[in-house]
Amino acid sequence: MNPSRSPLPPHAPQSRRSVDETWATLIRAARHASVDDTETSAPLGFSVRVAALGLAARRAAPSLLESFSLRALGLAGLAAVLAFAVHFSVPKSVAAADEELFFTVEDPSALLLGESGGTYE
Amino acid sequence: MSDDDESFDLPACLARVRGGDQGASRELVDYLYPFVIRIVRTRVPRRLTEEDLAQEVFMKVFSRLDQYQGAVPLTHWVSRIAVTTCIDALRAQRRRPEFRWADLSEGEARVFEHAATPGGEVEAGDALAARELIDRLFSQLKPQDQLVLRLMDLEQKSGAEISAITGWPTTLVKVRAFRARQKLRKLFQTLERKEQS
Numbered sequence: 001m002n003p004s005r006s007p008l009p010p011h012a013p014q015s016r017r018s019v020d021e022t023w024a025t026l027i028r029a030a031r032h033a034s035v036d037d038t039e040t041s042a043p044l045g046f047s048v049r050v051a052a053l054g055l056a057a058r059r060a061a062p063s064l065l066e067s068f069s070l071r072a073l074g075l076a077g078l079a080a081v082l083a084f085a086v087h088f089s090v091p092k093s094v095a096a097a098d099e100e101l102f103f104t105v106e107d108p109s110a111l112l113l114g115e116s117g118g119t120y121e
Numbered sequence: 122m123s124d125d126d127e128s129f130d131l132p133a134c135l136a137r138v139r140g141g142d143q144g145a146s147r148e149l150v151d152y153l154y155p156f157v158i159r160i161v162r163t164r165v166p167r168r169l170t171e172e173d174l175a176q177e178v179f180m181k182v183f184s185r186l187d188q189y190q191g192a193v194p195l196t197h198w199v200s201r202i203a204v205t206t207c208i209d210a211l212r213a214q215r216r217r218p219e220f221r222w223a224d225l226s227e228g229e230a231r232v233f234e235h236a237a238t239p240g241g242e243v244e245a246g247d248a249l250a251a252r253e254l255i256d257r258l259f260s261q262l263k264p265q266d267q268l269v270l271r272l273m274d275l276e277q278k279s280g281a282e283i284s285a286i287t288g289w290p291t292t293l294v295k296v297r298a299f300r301a302r303q304k305l306r307k308l309f310q311t312l313e314r315k316e317q318s
Contacts, residue, residue, distance in 0.1 A: 017241075025241070028243075033248035052143065052146075053183075
């Protein structure tokens, strides 16, 4: 302990107050150093400046309809991207199977009519 | 806010502010400023610029004015905005270095010694040092816990009053106060260990 900081004489007892008692003593003392509450009027120009800034912020803020519309547009865009991604991410095996089926059958109409060829008798 | 509060037509002023009336906006700021500045002064340490914080509070009040429907008094609504703004400011300051005995000023160390000694009292002239030591200890707490303890111990508010000011449930206020005191105990033990080393 730094002796220059200790206000206690060397023979002072080592007992200490409890934390709660020490805290209560400090708080009691701190309350006397009350916050300067005498001056509570706004500084010169504060009201004018803050009022102007506040109104400007209100004018710049989007309306509820605008906010909703922007969000809806965002969601619609996201849905479009998802649909695009799903469409082009069809598994290759499925795409290949479709392609093979299409090109092995000489008569494309057979695809529609089935194996029998759809003959009418 | 002064004795001629009753003559100030608040609903009409709010309606004019919502309509973009500059004069009404200035009146609203003048009306609320004393209330806001008291909240800011008592909830943050002196080193934070109270005027900047007050301006931030008013900017939020103006931007959210359409959300105020009159269900609670305007001062209650503004109080909650001011409290959360103060908490945000405390949070922004939260890069706390380790709390060390060596960092205390002579006055703060003297005050702590007197307060910790049985039968000791802090002298009237050391009230400011006591306040600064308290602020330093508070700065080690989480912003919400710090706020609760400031209101409870420094301003002697009840749990119900703190709940009304902050909007937090009373049980949460009690939990934060308990947590803050636990942390303070550890800080005191740290201080006493360092002091004796």
